[in-house]
Amino acid sequence: MLKSSFRLPLLSAARRRLGTATKKQLSLPAAYYRGGTSRAVFFNQSDLPSNRADWDPIFRGVIGSPDPYGRQLDGLGGGISSLSKVCVVGKPTHPEADVDYTFVSLGVKNRDVDYSSNCGNMSSAVGPYAIDQQLVAPQDSEWATVRIHNTNTGKLINASFPVVEGEAASSGDFAIDGVAGTAARIQLDFIDPSGAVTGKLLPTGNVQDTFDGVPVTCIDVANPCVFVCADDLGVAGNLTPDEITAHPDLLPRLDSIRRQAGVKMGIAETASQVPGSIPKICMVAKPPPSADANASENKQTEQDVDLVVRSLSVGQPHKAVPITVALALSCAARVDGTTVAKSKTETQIDGAGITIGHASGNLLVGAQFEGGELKAATVFRTARRLFEGRIYYKSE
Structure with a gap:
């Protein structure tokens, strides 16, 4: 009895202090995909705030950044740049696209949330996500081509891959170095990829x-x-x-x-x-x-x-x-x-x-030139849905 009566006041004081700091976790619908040799959390843009300025704290909370220990254990990041990523997919704003795709790179130890570039590996998962989420319907029972507008660069990417019962196929006999096992092959055609950010193939005007x-x-x-x-x-x-x-x-x-x-x-x-x-x-x-x-x-x-x-x-x-x-x-x-x-x-x-x-191995990449101009570049990857549901994160 003496022991209990001695601790109760301390416990009560601790509860009073915690009560001012505790908050309910927030959550959003999300999915987690491997794309090529990377992984990222996927969001349907319609589930995110309409004001993009509100996205950054959500993404940091989801990924677990910043983490001074560099491991992102309190989120879904993996402590390295290829695992500290978010993809947002939504309705197209380009007349020749089926979906918009925004890639977001997050710092591991810092608060950086970077929208300035695209990720080719995660691009391979955008088409499967669009089909799995029924944002786009497959062309037939066995195949799908999704036209993707990357908002980071303004460029188009065509992703073609097999489907099974209306969902992107995950199993197959195609292997890529750096990823164990085999999966369904995804063909990515980057259309007119030159000048993605600077507007020029040779931004400095020089070959060297x-x-x-x-x-x-x-x-x-x-x-x-x-x-x-x-x-x-x-x-x-x-x-x-x-x-x-x-x-x-x-x-x-x-x-x-x-x-x-x-x-x-x-x-x-x-x-x-x-x-x-x-x-x-x-x-x-x-x-x-x-x-x-x-x-x-x-x-x-x-x-x-x-x-x-x-x-x-x-x-x-x-x-x-x-x-x-x-x-x-x-x-x-x-x-x-x-x-x-x-x-x-x-x-x-x-x-x-x-x-x-x-x-980690080898990679074959093709480039198609016409009249001295780069028209398209092609690469083959694999991707797979790892989970979907609700993702929980702490508010800042």
């Missing part, structure tokens, strides 16, 4: 520019990108993501180049104002000789590729390659004098496009 004494190519296809030869940085082209992170000065050098390029591309007025998401930066290199491909057990085998790449995403080494970067690479490889054209093999392994070797 020099920043910090290093020659680079700045190109804008699907997203603005900066390509630099690994040799010109004095590093091997097939470094692992962990080796890139551990390098004493490679990441700061790449970010300095990226920010200077962003200013010259017209993305921002000063280097400090260049967003973390664009321009993307990527190291390119010639494929290693076959005899050296397995020199280290820690190196990804990269034989039978046309080009070796190591890409960064929001300052972190990407474990694969962003699809928008791959699309830009496929185009840059066809433009004489670019750092990419100088790094690729003379003869392509596959006539359908360029085969890119990245940290």
Whole structure:
């Protein structure tokens, strides 16, 4: 009895203090999809506030940002840029589209909510989401093509994939490197992808520019990108993501180049104002000789590729390659004098496009030119619905 009477006043005081801070959780209808080598929370735009200024705190609460521990354990983020994403799909505002799609990238440790770029990997899940949510009806009982208007870039993407009983097929025999198992193949055709943000294929007007004494190519296809030869940085082209992170000065050098390029591309007025998401930066290199491909057990085998790449995403080494970067690479490889054209093999392994070797495997990307102009770029991915229902988040 003495023990209980001693604790009751303390418990009562604690309840009084908590009562002023506790709030009921908020919730919204949502779905969670894997798209390519990324994952994101999907919202139907009609379920979100009409004022976009109200979206940011919702998305931060859903993903679990900012998290000083870098793990996003209190949300659905995964502690890395490829898992800290939101997609919003709604009624089309473009006359040639079936749906609008807005991509949102969120900082892990900071409060950044970035609408400035598209995500090619998550683009592969937009069509399936539109079919699964009955925003678009499939053309027949076995196939669907969804015309997607990406509001971040103003560009169109056609997604084609099989359907089963009115829903996007999840099972199939198509595999992509970086994702275990197989799934249904999704064809993504990026229509007229040049100048997605800057309005120009070559935003600086040059095939090559020099920043910090290093020659680079700045190109804008699907997203603005900066390509630099690994040799010109004095590093091997097939470094692992962990080796890139551990390098004493490679990441700061790449970010300095990226920010200077962003200013010259017209993305921002000063280097400090260049967003973390664009321009993307990527190291390119010639494929290693076959005899050296397995020199280290820690190196990804990269034989039978046309080009070796190591890409960064929001300052972190990407474990694969962003699809928008791959699309830009496929185009840059066809433009004489670019750092990419100088790094690729003379003869392509596959006539359908360029085969890119990245940290998790290989990726084939095609580019269609007509009269010297880029008309479309194509890539194949997979996607899958992981769950749908209501998502709960804390208000800020």
